[in-house]
Amino acid sequence: MPEPLLSVRDLVVEFPTRRGVLRAIDKVSFDIAEGEVLGMVGESGAGKSITGAAIIGLIEPPGRIAGGEIRLKGERIDSLSPETMRRVRGRRIGMVFQDPLTSLNPLYTVAQQLIETIRTHLDVSDKEARARAVALLDRVGIPAAARRIDDYPHHFSGGMRQRVVIALALCAEPELVIADEPTTALDVSVQAQIIDVLKEICAERGASVMLITHDMGVIAETADRVAVLYAGRLAEIGPVRDVIQAAEHPYTQGLMGSIPTLAQEHDRLVQIPGSMPRLNAIPPGCAFNPRCEQAFERCFRDRPEPLPRGGGRQVACWLYDRAGVAHG
Amino acid sequence: MAEPLLKVEGLTRYFDVSKPWLNRVIEREAKQWLTATADVSFEIARGETFALVGESGSGKSTIAKMIVGLLEPSAGRIVFDGQEMDFASGREMRALRKRFQMIFQDPFASLNPRWRVGDIIAEPIRTFGLMSGAEVGREVGRLLEVVGLGAADALKFPHEFSGGQRQRIAIARALSSKPEFIVCDEPTSALDVSVQAQILNLMRDLQDEFGLTYLLISHDLSVVRHMSNRIGVLYLGRLVEIADGRKLFSDPGHPYSRMLLDAVPDLTLSGRRRRQVEGEIPNPIDPPPGCAFHPRCPHAFDRCRAEIPQPKRRGTGEVACFAVEEGKI
Ligand SMILES: Nc1ncnc2c1ncn2[C@@H]1O[C@H](COP(=O)(O)OP(=O)(O)O)[C@@H](O)[C@H]1O
Ligand SMILES: Nc1ncnc2c1ncn2[C@@H]1O[C@H](COP(=O)(O)OP(=O)(O)O)[C@@H](O)[C@H]1O
Ligand code: SF4
Ligand code: SF4
Ligand SMILES: [Mg+2]
Ligand SMILES: [Mg+2]
Numbered sequence: 038m039p040e041p042l043l044s045v046r047d048l049v050v051e052f053p054t055r056r057g058v059l060r061a062i063d064k065v066s067f068d069i070a071e072g073e074v075l076g077m078v079g080e081s082g083a084g085k086s087i088t089g090a091a092i093i094g095l096i097e098p099p100g101r102i103a104g105g106e107i108r109l110k111g112e113r114i115d116s117l118s119p120e121t122m123r124r125v126r127g128r129r130i131g132m133v134f135q136d137p138l139t140s141l142n143p144l145y146t147v148a149q150q151l152i153e154t155i156r157t158h159l160d161v162s163d164k165e166a167r168a169r170a171v172a173l174l175d176r177v178g179i180p181a182a183a184r185r186i187d188d189y190p191h192h193f194s195g196g197m198r199q200r201v202v203i204a205l206a207l208c209a210e211p212e213l214v215i216a217d218e219p220t221t222a223l224d225v226s227v228q229a230q231i232i233d234v235l236k237e238i239c240a241e242r243g244a245s246v247m248l249i250t251h252d253m254g255v256i257a258e259t260a261d262r263v264a265v266l267y268a269g270r271l272a273e274i275g276p277v278r279d280v281i282q283a284a285e286h287p288y289t290q291g292l293m294g295s296i297p298t299l300a301q302e303h304d305r306l307v308q309i310p311g312s313m314p315r316l317n318a319i320p321p322g323c324a325f326n327p328r329c330e331q332a333f334e335r336c337f338r339d340r341p342e343p344l345p346r347g348g349g350r351q352v353a354c355w356l357y358d359r360a361g362v363a364h365g
Numbered sequence: 366m367a368e369p370l371l372k373v374e375g376l377t378r379y380f381d382v383s384k385p386w387l388n389r390v391i392e393r394e395a396k397q398w399l400t401a402t403a404d405v406s407f408e409i410a411r412g413e414t415f416a417l418v419g420e421s422g423s424g425k426s427t428i429a430k431m432i433v434g435l436l437e438p439s440a441g442r443i444v445f446d447g448q449e450m451d452f453a454s455g456r457e458m459r460a461l462r463k464r465f466q467m468i469f470q471d472p473f474a475s476l477n478p479r480w481r482v483g484d485i486i487a488e489p490i491r492t493f494g495l496m497s498g499a500e501v502g503r504e505v506g507r508l509l510e511v512v513g514l515g516a517a518d519a520l521k522f523p524h525e526f527s528g529g530q531r532q533r534i535a536i537a538r539a540l541s542s543k544p545e546f547i548v549c550d551e552p553t554s555a556l557d558v559s560v561q562a563q564i565l566n567l568m569r570d571l572q573d574e575f576g577l578t579y580l581l582i583s584h585d586l587s588v589v590r591h592m593s594n595r596i597g598v599l600y601l602g603r604l605v606e607i608a609d610g611r612k613l614f615s616d617p618g619h620p621y622s623r624m625l626l627d628a629v630p631d632l633t634l635s636g637r638r639r640r641q642v643e644g645e646i647p648n649p650i651d652p653p654p655g656c657a658f659h660p661r662c663p664h665a666f667d668r669c670r671a672e673i674p675q676p677k678r679r680g681t682g683e684v685a686c687f688a689v690e691e692g693k694i
Binding site for chain 1: 420421527528529530557558559560561562563565566569584586587588590591611614624625626627628629630631632633635641642645646
């Protein structure tokens with residue numbers, strides 16, 4: 038098997054607080070292959086953004102990576118100096134956030150920001166950088182790009198701004214793009230356009246994507262594989278079609294059933310009782326056990342690790358550990 | 366058809382969005398008006414769920430606020446159970462207010478953080494003088510249980526609850542004056558899907574149990590489809606289509622309804638190739654003339670740029686579109 042582009046192993050992220058250390062990410066492992074789109078879903082607080090922030094070295098102190106490793110093309114990037122990490126960001130990993138204004142500086146024109154980013158990371162002339170920037174803006178769907186490039190961010194609508202951010206994330210030709218809820222703030226009709234652009238342009242350039250979202254529909258249409266996070270742990274990971282059509286983890290099953298769809302009529306939606314625990318109240322054993330209808334004795338005692346299920350799938354649930362059930 | 370519980374006719378609301386007077390004088394600018402809701406008419410039958418769907422800024426919340434009496438219409442009438450709402454008469458409004466309630470998107474903002482949950486829920490009971498003394502406490506406990514919480518929760522404060530539980534509290538409060546009609550403005554938009562499912566199921570159970578009528582407002586087509594008997598689609602403050610729930614999804618009439626449906630991500634992985642969605646919502650202060658959807662509409666023709674289309678019958682619903690009216694699509 039070829040080496041993955043990104044490899045995350047046993048990642049642990051902790052936040053020290055006055056009332057003790059909170060573990061926001063608890064031994065999460067996954068890979069992203071070259072050219073692959075990995076979706077990451079979960080409810081709010083599941084740890085999606087923190088996972089993304091850990092990869093790009095943007096966990097805010099006193100939060101810290103307290104364990105595990107992150108490798109980009111085999112090379113560790115979780116313990117680089119801030120200066121080196123800054124170069125990895127931008128050059129090798131591009132970022133798109135929910136609010137385009139976190140990525141854009143309101144005081145500079147779009148041209149200034151794109152050209153500066155291109156020239157920081159690539160060895161090209163000013164003229165060449167500008168030509169590239171215009172071509173990229175045109176590609177992401179900014180009408181009259183050659184003229185609009187000299188406008189300031191606030192001259193663009195929300196959807197257009199997010200297109201500019203996508204151009205900015207891709208202008209240094211990164212290998213990986215991390216998009217954290219890139220369409221959550223946008224209306225559905227604009228959301229579809231942005232997802233299409235992001236998907237197409239990354240595919241053209243062979244960039245891998247880690248797409249973080251709480252919207253399973255967006256994942257279904259965009260990702261190759263999907264990782265489901267719950268309370269800072271990986272519940273299930275596998276090819277999108279398998280996970281969506283035949284979820285195995287009881288949490289994923291409940292999640293899928295709870296989403297109303299346009300295709301079918303449901304009398305009642307599947308209901309998972311309760312809500313995800315806060316970080317200071319995660320129960321021992323399986324984090325999902327208070328809400329799980331299938332929980333049994335072992336679930337309250339031991340924590341399930343992701344078990345390989347064939348076809349590139351892993352599920353962290355004792356129901357699938359035959360040996361364990363036999364012994365337990 | 367029996368007399369509708371709620372009838373809205375020509376509902377219109379403008380907002381003054383002018384710059385401050387001095388700036389206007391210096392910059393020689395005229396007053397600026399934004400039309401949040403224009404000429405909206407619909408009826409809601411007793412016991413049904415009528416939904417308004419539209420993207421942000423389409424005027425959904427403005428309509429909701431006018432219907433519950435929080436905002437005065439610039440024009441148009443609202444008739445509740447045969448009685449026209451008269452915003453000038455405080456006494457009449459108060460009597461009507463008891464019969465309808467509202468649930469908002471953000472259950473944190475709508476619950477007073479300094480009040481105990483019991484007092485929050487009891488407030489409408491006390492305001493309308495429905496009960497007194499120990500009876501109130503018993504009723505609050507009962508309502509908490511109806512929405513899936515416990516009577517003991519009455520002593521706690523809102524911040525002690527999760528988002529979903531807070532929305533349950535808001536629902537208990539809305540139920541406390543025994544209303545017939547509840548306006549729900551994006552009731553689950555701030556919640557995670559698994560919690561959303563709990564709240565949507567609860568809303569349906571309560572509707573069955575108490576014979577409630579709902580006006581459900583949402584930007585989420587899947588939620589609307591799951592919950593509603595009939596649906597109105599809004600674009601830039603105007604109703605462009607009204608249709609039976611099922612019909613809207615199997616056979617949308619208005620080009621904008623079609624575009625919205627095409628834009629919803631497909632969870633069933635049917636491999637359906639969606640049509641490319643064009644453009645964005647224009648600025649409501651300066652909307653396009655004629656049909657406001659014409660710059661984005663694949664079927665637009667000359668007439669669309671000159672006249673505003675009026676709702677015309679289509680099957681059991683209504684569509685406001687010249688291409689549909691003239692049989693072009
Ligand atoms: N600076 C911080 N201090 C303490 N806890 C934090 C901090 N940032 C995030 N967390 C916690 O980490 C968990 C994961 O957060 P996040 O990754 O943002 O979730 P999401 O899946 O919604 O993106 C949450 O419980 C959140 O409260
Ligand atoms: N108090 C107000 N003053 C000025 N403009 C307003 C006010 N309330 C709403 N609007 C405008 O009216 C339009 C409709 O708003 P709203 O009813 O909140 O839409 P929705 O709920 O569909 O998102 C928007 O353009 C909004 O900016
Ligand atoms: S490990 Fe046990 S509690 Fe956890 S999801 Fe599986 S069955 Fe449920
Ligand atoms: S009236 Fe004209 S522009 Fe408006 S939706 Fe119909 S065809 Fe399109
Ligand atoms: Mg997040
Ligand atoms: Mg609103």
